[in-house]
Amino acid sequence: MTELLKASEMRALERAAIESGAVTGLELMERAGQGVVAAIFETWPELDGAKSERGAGPSRSPEYLEREEGGRRALVLCGPGNNGGDGFVVARLLRERGWRVDVFLLGDPEKLPPDAQANCQRWLAMGEVRTWDVGDIRAFYCGNEADQFVIVDALFGTGLTRPLSGDDFETLFHTFMPDAIRGNNPHRRSDKFVAIDVPSGMDSDSGRNFGGFPAHLTVTFHRAKIGHYMADECLPYGGAAGCGDVVVADIGLDEALARLPAEVRNPNGSGVCRLVGAPRKAQLDKTAASHKFSHGHALVLSGGPGRTGAARLAARAALRVGAGLVTLGVPPAAMQEVAAQVTAIMQKPVRDAAALADVLGDRRITALCLGPGLGTGSREADLVDTAVRGDHAPYGVVLDADALTLVAGDRELFGALHPRCVLTPHGGEFARLFPEIHAKFVAPAERGPAYPKVDATRDAAARAGCVVLFKGPDTVIAAPDGQVAVHAAVHDRAAPWLATAGAGDVLAGLIAGLMARGLAPMEAAEAGAWLHVECARAFGPGLIAEDLPEMLPQVLRQLGA
Known part of the structure; x- marks a missing residue:
């Protein structure tokens, strides 16, 4: 299981490890800086002169290496907290490798936290700390020529809880640095921007961008943070879009925490946020002795003439994912x-x-999918009511599209939702279903931590009493018992061509087919979301919804199912 943490959860783990005596804050800071430097050279091996064919003997001084490296430079921007302390470690380690390193500190060195102050003093033994002045930083940056220039953002990390303000920050963050990262700055087309923990100005819990600048590489510690996988639809360079590549560096916390009670290591219990991974082979296996009904019977309700395509897409996906039998209920x-x-x-x-x-009287039906192309008239409202309230066998119910609109418009029907239901809303449908939660979710965040999509979806699942899959490039899935998982089509799983008409209908069918086979609602929603994106990635550009089910055999073979 891959956990995603909030900033407060990460701080609690670090504090517990330090208080236990298993590790010191200074040791964690040193390991963090080492992790950043290792990630820089792993991401861009051409920058690591120490691994060149020349070798790097212990007698070669930093001054000798500096001349030999051709003027490679690093600009480290350190903030007033422990994120700045990590920056001082990075500066020292790069200097030891022969890099020319310049450090600017935002704040007073005497007011740094103890561990950060200790690393500031270590840096001062080999270099200077420049006074923070945006004009000087800009003049320094634009006025230097180097083979490679690495800018390390060690300003705030997860510690920022408010928008950056002031004309100086406006100049530095909104104009200068983003231009460089987009390649519009003629001075620095090939420079690398590296963020420690999260890009400063981004809320690590929600991915909201408070006004910071993006990175090519973000190095975080122990576990990824939720914001690394979120999207910020209001501002550019929020969440995943602002992080670039995300590397999680091991700083030894697991070892330090190993002897502590489980409730200390995992204070959220089952409520921990997880990153959805590939479904297990055992979930998708068929046995040689099985027959079609042992793999479930999915019923998909269709709309009327001219509106049957969406239901047919869902039905095809349910069949391809392994439901033993799929029936379309058709006017x-x-x-x-x-x-x-x-x-x-x-x-x-x-x-x-x-x-x-009458149809649902067949006790062999194990899942029902309704909503794609269904319609929103009185007949359809009665169908949804019967599906949700019906006293039938305990089949799973996937509610999508028009069915969600009907549920949102009928508070009594909303109240009839039960734990075997899965709701699959996009943003507009979520707003209709959960207006108060949605209003809080989209409200401008003046201070952090902002109300994250993870919390919004978890609260929605608790309100509805069933699984909610809140769609988007940063899909979040939550169960009424507090379980929550993120499935984000970002970073190495990005599939932008999935934004095509009918793709959501296929997802509903995948979940229904998996529930028909016996997967629990949360399990089916997670596996369906993963398979949905994996099919899109396997097909590539040019994808249309009809292609998704046809990629399932290939994807399932790769899983060994």
Whole structure:
């Protein structure tokens, strides 16, 4: 399991480890700086002159290396807290490798926290600390030529809880640095921006951008933070978009915490936020002795004539993901249209809610998907009511698209949702279902930590009493018991071509098919989200929704299923 932490959770773990006597704050700071330097050279090995064919003997002084390295330079911007202390370690280690390093400190060296102050003194033994002045920083940066220039953002990290303010910060963060990262600054087209923990100006809990500048590489410690995988739709360079590549450096906390009680190591228990990974092979295996009904029967309700395509996409996905049998419940007037388009998928006439109740009398039905292309009239409202309230076998219910609109408009129906339901809203549907939660989620964040999507989805699941999958490039899935997981199509799992009509219908069908096979709602939602993105990545650009189910055999083979 890959955990994602909030800033407060990370601070609590560090404090517990230090108070236990297993490690000191100074040791953690040294390991953090080592992790940043290692990540820089792993990401850009061409910068590591110490690994060149010349070798690096112990007798070679930093001054000798500095001349030999061709003027490679680092600019380290240190803040007034422990993030700045990490920066001083990075500066010292780069200097020891022969780099020319310049350090600017925001604040008074005498007011630094003890560990940061100790590392400031270590740096002062080999270099100077320049007084913070944005004009001087800009003149220094633009006026120097070097083979490579690395800018290390060690200003605030996870410690910033408010927007950056002042004309100087406006100049530095909003104009100068972002231009360089976009390649628009003629002075520095190939320079590297490295953030320690999170880019300063980004809220590590939510990914909200308070006005900071982005990085090519973000190095964080022990565990990734939730904000590294989130999206900020309000400002550029928030969340994942502002972090660049994210590297998690081991600073020995697991070892230091190993002897402490479980509640100290994991204060949230089952409520810890997880990063969704590939489903386990055992979840998707079929046995040789099985037959179709042992792998479940999924029922997908269709819209009327001319509106059957979305349901057919969902049904195809449910069949491809391994449901033993998939049936489309179709209004009689649309049955001929559907029959011309499907083969292995069966269909039954569903004229109204009474007909649906009859169909659901088949106790072999183990999952129901409704909403894609369904419609929002009175007939459809009755269908949703029957599906959710019906006294039938304990099948799972996936509610998507039009079904979500109908549930949002009927508070009594909303109150009938139960733990076997999965809601799959996008942003607009989420706002209709959970207006108070959504208003809090999208409210401008004047101070941090901002209200993150993780908390919004967890609160929504508790309110609805069922699993909620809040869609987006930073999909969050939560259960009413507090479980929460992030599935983000970002960084190395980015799949921008997934933004295509009908892709959400396929996701609903995947979840329904997995629930039909016996996966619990939370488990099915997580596996469905992962498979959805993996199919898109396997296909690549040019993807349309119809392609997604057809990529499942390839993806499942790669999983060994």
